[in-house]
Amino acid sequence: xxxxxxxxxxxxxxxxxxxxxxxxxxxxxxxxxxxxxxxxxxxxxxxxxxxxxxxxxxxxxxxxxxxxxxxxxxxxxxxxxxxxxxxxxxxxxxxxxxxxxxxxxxxxxxxxxxx
Numbered sequence: 001x002x003x004x005x006x007x008x009x010x011x012x013x014x015x016x017x018x019x020x021x022x023x024x025x026x027x028x029x030x031x032x033x034x035x036x037x038x039x040x041x042x043x044x045x046x047x048x049x050x051x052x053x054x055x056x057x058x059x060x061x062x063x064x065x066x067x068x069x070x071x072x073x074x075x076x077x078x079x080x081x082x083x084x085x086x087x088x089x090x091x092x093x094x095x096x097x098x099x100x101x102x103x104x105x106x107x108x109x110x111x112x113x114x115x
Contacts, residue, residue, distance in 0.1 A: 040071030047072075048079045055085070 033039045054061040
């Protein structure tokens with residue numbers, strides 16, 4: 001697993017927000033949005049596009065989706081309904097969405113109380 005050195009973290013934290021998009025040292029795609037509602041819409045749209053493309057190609061969609069923020073639930077539900085995307089296992093060649101969050105962490109690693 002990659003670890004971030006304190007000096008690197010400090011360097012990233014010093015970058016002004018208007019310089020983050022398109023920064024030459026980015027390792028993943030970055031998009032700035034105005035608020036959580038816009039982020040939710042973007043998350044929902046991106047996920048629906050992946051599902052639609054995979055369904056068109058007969059490929060399953062597998063995604064690890066965070067439990068929060070919850071701002072994408074409504075937009076995702078609306079897009080699924082308006083685009084008539086099916087969540088049925090047999091119709092979609094088994095697209096699987098797994099929700100992950102702090103509340104599920106105990107399932108993978110039993111807590112060690114008092115040790």
